[in-house]
Amino acid sequence: MSQDPAQTGPAGNDGDDDVYDEPIPMMQSLIDNPFLLLFLGVAMPTVLYIVWGVMEIVGIPIAK
Amino acid sequence: MAVNRNFRTCPSTGLVYHEPAEKLIRWNAVAGVVSLLVGGVLALLVTLTRWPAVKLLPPDWFYLALTAHGLDMLVFWIIFFEIAVLYFAASTLLKCRLATPKVAWAAFWLMIVGAIMNNIAVFKGDSSVMFTSYVPMGAHPLFYLGLILFAVGALVAVFVFFGTLVVGKAEKTYNGSVPLVTFGAITAAIIATFTIAAGAIILIPTFLWSVGLVSHIDSLMYRTVWWGFGHSSQQINVAAHVSVWYAIAAIVFGAKPMSEKVSRTAFVLYILFLQLASAHHLLADPGLTSNWKIFNTSYAMYLAVLASMVHGLTVPGAIEVAQREKGFNKGFFEWLRKAPWGNPCFSGMFISLVGFGFLGGISGVMMGTEQLNLIIHNTIYVPGHFHATVVVGTTLAFMALTYFLIPTLFRRELMFPGMAKWQPYVYGLGMSAFSVFMMGAGTLGVPRRHWDMAFSGAAMPHEFPGTAYLMMGLMAVSGLAAIVGGAMYLAVTVGSVFLGKKIQTPGFAHVPVRKGMAPPPVWGPAAVAPSGGHGTIGLGGFVAPGTFVLAMVFLVSFILYYFVNWKYLSTVWPLS
Amino acid sequence: MTAIHSPTDRVWWKQPLDRVEGTWIVIAFVWCLVMFFMMPYWHIYGKQNLSNEAYRTTPEAYMAKTQAMVDKYTVRTVTEQNIPVVHPVPGSDVYLIARLWNFWPVLELEEGQTYRLHIMSTDWLHGFSLQPENINIQIHPGYEHIVTITPTREGTYSIICNEYCGINHHTMASKLYVVKPKKG
Numbered sequence: 140m141s142q143d144p145a146q147t148g149p150a151g152n153d154g155d156d157d158v159y160d161e162p163i164p165m166m167q168s169l170i171d172n173p174f175l176l177l178f179l180g181v182a183m184p185t186v187l188y189i190v191w192g193v194m195e196i197v198g199i200p201i202a203k
Numbered sequence: 204m205a206v207n208r209n210f211r212t213c214p215s216t217g218l219v220y221h222e223p224a225e226k227l228i229r230w231n232a233v234a235g236v237v238s239l240l241v242g243g244v245l246a247l248l249v250t251l252t253r254w255p256a257v258k259l260l261p262p263d264w265f266y267l268a269l270t271a272h273g274l275d276m277l278v279f280w281i282i283f284f285e286i287a288v289l290y291f292a293a294s295t296l297l298k299c300r301l302a303t304p305k306v307a308w309a310a311f312w313l314m315i316v317g318a319i320m321n322n323i324a325v326f327k328g329d330s331s332v333m334f335t336s337y338v339p340m341g342a343h344p345l346f347y348l349g350l351i352l353f354a355v356g357a358l359v360a361v362f363v364f365f366g367t368l369v370v371g372k373a374e375k376t377y378n379g380s381v382p383l384v385t386f387g388a389i390t391a392a393i394i395a396t397f398t399i400a401a402g403a404i405i406l407i408p409t410f411l412w413s414v415g416l417v418s419h420i421d422s423l424m425y426r427t428v429w430w431g432f433g434h435s436s437q438q439i440n441v442a443a444h445v446s447v448w449y450a451i452a453a454i455v456f457g458a459k460p461m462s463e464k465v466s467r468t469a470f471v472l473y474i475l476f477l478q479l480a481s482a483h484h485l486l487a488d489p490g491l492t493s494n495w496k497i498f499n500t501s502y503a504m505y506l507a508v509l510a511s512m513v514h515g516l517t518v519p520g521a522i523e524v525a526q527r528e529k530g531f532n533k534g535f536f537e538w539l540r541k542a543p544w545g546n547p548c549f550s551g552m553f554i555s556l557v558g559f560g561f562l563g564g565i566s567g568v569m570m571g572t573e574q575l576n577l578i579i580h581n582t583i584y585v586p587g588h589f590h591a592t593v594v595v596g597t598t599l600a601f602m603a604l605t606y607f608l609i610p611t612l613f614r615r616e617l618m619f620p621g622m623a624k625w626q627p628y629v630y631g632l633g634m635s636a637f638s639v640f641m642m643g644a645g646t647l648g649v650p651r652r653h654w655d656m657a658f659s660g661a662a663m664p665h666e667f668p669g670t671a672y673l674m675m676g677l678m679a680v681s682g683l684a685a686i687v688g689g690a691m692y693l694a695v696t697v698g699s700v701f702l703g704k705k706i707q708t709p710g711f712a713h714v715p716v717r718k719g720m721a722p723p724p725v726w727g728p729a730a731v732a733p734s735g736g737h738g739t740i741g742l743g744g745f746v747a748p749g750t751f752v753l754a755m756v757f758l759v760s761f762i763l764y765y766f767v768n769w770k771y772l773s774t775v776w777p778l779s
Numbered sequence: 780m781t782a783i784h785s786p787t788d789r790v791w792w793k794q795p796l797d798r799v800e801g802t803w804i805v806i807a808f809v810w811c812l813v814m815f816f817m818m819p820y821w822h823i824y825g826k827q828n829l830s831n832e833a834y835r836t837t838p839e840a841y842m843a844k845t846q847a848m849v850d851k852y853t854v855r856t857v858t859e860q861n862i863p864v865v866h867p868v869p870g871s872d873v874y875l876i877a878r879l880w881n882f883w884p885v886l887e888l889e890e891g892q893t894y895r896l897h898i899m900s901t902d903w904l905h906g907f908s909l910q911p912e913n914i915n916i917q918i919h920p921g922y923e924h925i926v927t928i929t930p931t932r933e934g935t936y937s938i939i940c941n942e943y944c945g946i947n948h949h950t951m952a953s954k955l956y957v958v959k960p961k962k963g
Contacts, residue, residue, distance in 0.1 A: 150926055155487070155659075158296055159789070161789075161790055163447055163789075163790060163792075164790065164792040164793065165793065166791035166792055167380070167790065169466050170380075170386075170468070170471060170792075171380050171381075173365065173368055173389045173393075174365075174388075176389065176471065176474050176589060177302045177365070177392075177396060178664075178718075179402065179475060180390075180393035180394065180397060180474040180475065181393070181397045181472060181722045183458055183474075183475050183476070183478070183479075184397050184431065184435070184478035184479055184481070185397065186430060187479055187498070187499065187503070188478065188479050188481055188482065188499050189401065189404075189427070189428060190903075191495055191499075192425065192482075192485075192495055193424065193428070195490065195491050195492055195495055196421070196423050196424055196427060196490060196491070199489075199490045199834065199835050199922065200834055200835065200921050201834060201835050201836070202834035202835065202836035202840065202841075222958065251898075251949060261947055262904070262947075262948075263946055266943070266946070266948075269799040285905070292820040296783050296784075333943055337903075337904050337942075339902070339903055339904075339920060340945065342903070345879075353791065376784055377785045377787060377911050379785050379789055380785055380786050380791065381781075381785065382780075382781075382782060382784050382785050382786075383782040384783050388960075395842055395861070396843075409855050411883075420917045421921070422904055422921065422922075423919050423921075423922055426904075426917075448782055448784035449783075449856075450782060452781075452782065453783045453784075454783065455783040457781055458781060458782070459780065459781055459782070460781075460782050461797050461798060461799075461800055462791075462794055462800055463786045463791040463794065463797060464791055464794055464796075465790070465804070466782075471941060481838075486829070487829060487915055487916050487917045488919065489831065489832075489833035489917070489919060489922045489923075489924030490831060490833035490918045490922055490924070492830060492831050493822060493828075493831060494817075494904035497818045497819065499819070501815050502873075503812070504811060505811035505812075505813045505815055506812055508811055509804075509807050509811050509813075510806055512803070512807040513800075513804060513807065514839055516799070517800065518801045520797075520799060520800070521782075548805050560879065568814065570819060572817065573818045573828075573829075574821050574825060574827055574828055574829070576915075576941050576955065577827060577829055577914055577915060577916070578915065579915065580906075580915035580916070580941075581906050581908065581915055581916065581917070581941040581942055582913070582932050582941065601948075605896075607854045637895075646913070647911075647913070648908065648910045648911060648913040648939075650906070650908060650939060650940075650941035651941065652941075652942075652943040652948075652949060653941070653943075653949055654948065654949045658939070658949055658950060658952050659949070659950075660949075660950045661949070661950040661951070661952045662791065662859070662860060662862070662881070662950075662952075663858060663885075663937070663952055663953050663954050664937075664952055665937030665939050665952050666908050666937075667910075668911070692847050695945050722786075724789070726787065726788065726789045741799075742785070744798050745798055745799040747797070747798070747799050750799070751799050751802070751803065751883075754803055754839070758806065758807070758810065761810070762810070766812065767815070769821075773825065773826070773827065775809070775827055775912050775913065775914055776827075776912055776914060776927075776928060776929055776930055776931055777826040777827060777908075777929040777931070778826075778827050778828060778829060778830070778914065778926055778927065778928055778929075779826070779828050779830055779926075779927045
């Protein structure tokens with residue numbers, strides 16, 4: 140599955156290398172990573188909604 | 204074994220279909236529409252029973268029909284269609300082969316078996332436990348098993364979607380970031396993963412309880428975890444139908460997102476916070492603290508509401524910019540007046556957007572407020588709200604998308620185009636009125652999931668005011684209009700798919716990996732100006748002034764309605 | 780490119796916002812904060828907040844407490860089933876059982892007085908829906924929920940079940956009487 144860099148590289152881009160010099164900002168690369176988002180999207184509600192909620196229910200005292 | 208790399212390009216849209224993906228998208232969509240048909244017939248029965256002047260079904264049949272209606276619509280119709288949307292967003296929009304079609308077929312059949320099993324359990328008559336199946340009321344074991352199989356199938360399908368993203372990246376079928384619509388689909392898939400996991404955590408023990416292997420399921424624990432499934436599954440819909448809005452804006456108008464950054468960040472807010480709103484259902488429950496309730500019900504300071512308000516601006520905003528660039532640049536609203544109102548793809552999407560925002564969104568945030576929930580919980584206001592979100596919002600958006608998919612995906616000409624033109628209006632406006640009257644009846648205290656608001660046979664019946672009966676009657680009439688709209692949709696889609704005139708297009712051809720790679724990118728100059736540079740359109744420095752005016756109208760309605768309800772709350776008995 | 784194509788900018792994160800978007804985000808965010816802070820505000824300054832006080836208990840223990848109250852405060856009975864009507868002293872603990880398919884007993888409270896109302900189900904989930912006030916609370920089996928309640932207007936109110944609880948759900952309704960306080 141190795142790719143020829145000429146196929147996808149900047150060759151077809153009038154040699155405008157400036158565009159490629161700019162690093163991808165951290166937030167953009169974070170948003171471009173679906174698996175990181177998958178982890179966050181499952182972890183957030185699991186901790187904040189389910190785990191917190193279940194802990195509160197377990198902690199309900201016994202009636203006198 | 205060789206990977207199927209057969210693709211075809213739709214000549215009129217330029218979209219690329221992978222052969223196995225196309226088949227899977229079609230079959231999942233068809234399974235969804237069949238569920239919609241069953242759910243629609245049940246909707247008619249439920250509506251006619253809740254119409255006090257008609258009261259069609261006896262109570263046992265009513266609760267049976269209501270249970271099946273909830274499941275067939277909220278779960279089976281919507282999730283089948285969503286799987287179709289996911290495959291479309293990954294395979295077609297990334298011009299990429301679908302990962303592991305065989306596994307995707309296994310997922311499809313698991314979902315089919317699960318859906319049928321669950322329906323059989325309900326129609327047998329001993330599982331009229333509603334969509335929510337709250338313990339300790341028990342259903343037949345097949346009821347839970349069917350849901351579990353369906354959920355497992357859906358989860359596998361979601362993994363096929365993620366696998367396809369990996370394939371697309373590895374085979375370089377696109378450059379840079381995925382399209383915004385695909386990103387919205389990723390959001391839906393992430394929410395689906397949490398949803399199905401929560402469902403498994405609670406439904407598997409409940410299944411074991413139903414066969415006698417577990418002795419007790421705590422009702423509060425059940426409601427808490429179950430709503431992680433039940434409410435989040437509706438949040439999949441939100442992410443999915445917002446993606447469909449963006450897709451239709453792109454398809455019909457060639458609209459560019461106003462800003463990739465804003466729209467994608469709004470989707471990220473969905474991923475992080477939308478699912479917390481499962482707490483909406485537990486605001487009137489004992490034992491959970493106000494800290495937990497306030498934090499979760501507000502999606503951590505309403506950050507997911509902020510995201511919806513952003514999408515609500517950027518989707519019509521993108522349409523407005525596209526229209527103004529085409530020359531409809533006069534005044535505030537020429538772009539909207541000159542929109543293609545006769546195209547059901549657009550009109551359906553626009554009614555979905557407005558209905559979801561004004562009716563579903565405002566009512567949902569209002570009743571999801573910790574204290575305001577006291578005057579709403581379990582009244583018929585609640586189904587009023589979610590018929591505005593899930594039916595006017597999601598179902599209508601999916602219907603609108605279907606009008607686009609029939610020619611390009613099914614390669615059939617639309618049958619009954621005149622009927623199709625009117626369908627979104629009949630359905631969308633009927634359903635909107637239906638929701639509004641339900642909310643009206645709910646404010647007067649009419650309970651949801653209730654066979655007889657006159658309490659026949661009760662020793663101490665409550666007498667609702669005449670206006671409540673009037674509201675329920677109007678609700679039923681509007682519901683019938685919506686059902687007619689639903690039948691129009693079914694007539695058009697089923698007619699077109701099976702009997703429509705075939706569109707001859709070039710067939711599938713083998714495309715090797717190298718030929719399937721995206722052409723070398725032509726990046727625009729490094730970002731300095733908004734992409735495209737809007738030039739001289741708009742008014743007063745605003746490129747989309749009309750949309751901004753609409754947004755302000757929305758905000759003012761929201762604020763007024765929100766505080767009217769606080770005012771009303773302040774008049775009821777003090778509680779602490 | 781459109782939303783169904785990949786972005787044409789390699790780095791789209793640094794695109795400046797359109798003014799219309801930026802303005803709207805600020806306005807919407809302020810509104811979100813207002814809505815968020817309304818909830819804690821109402822806990823401090825508002826009068827209608829649902830108590831979270833609850834205890835885990837058994838149907839038998841709860842039934843015993845309710846029976847003790849009924850034995851002490853019953854003033855009359857209503858309907859053919861002779862459901863007791865209790866008139867407890869203001870400020871006291873008042874017990875209400877929800878079960879298939881009735882509420883027991885019937886409560887008679889005094890206007891302007893405050894009570895600690897205990898509610899629990901002894902079987903399935905039920906709903907406490909006070910009409911026409913339209914106050915709605917979920918009732919769980921096994922959780923004794925204590926709500927401090929102050930009836931403000933005399934009259935005959937209804938309590939209806941608004942959580943689906945089976946075939947006779949629609950018959951599950953009761954009354955709550957609010958009377959003027961007795962003089963002296």
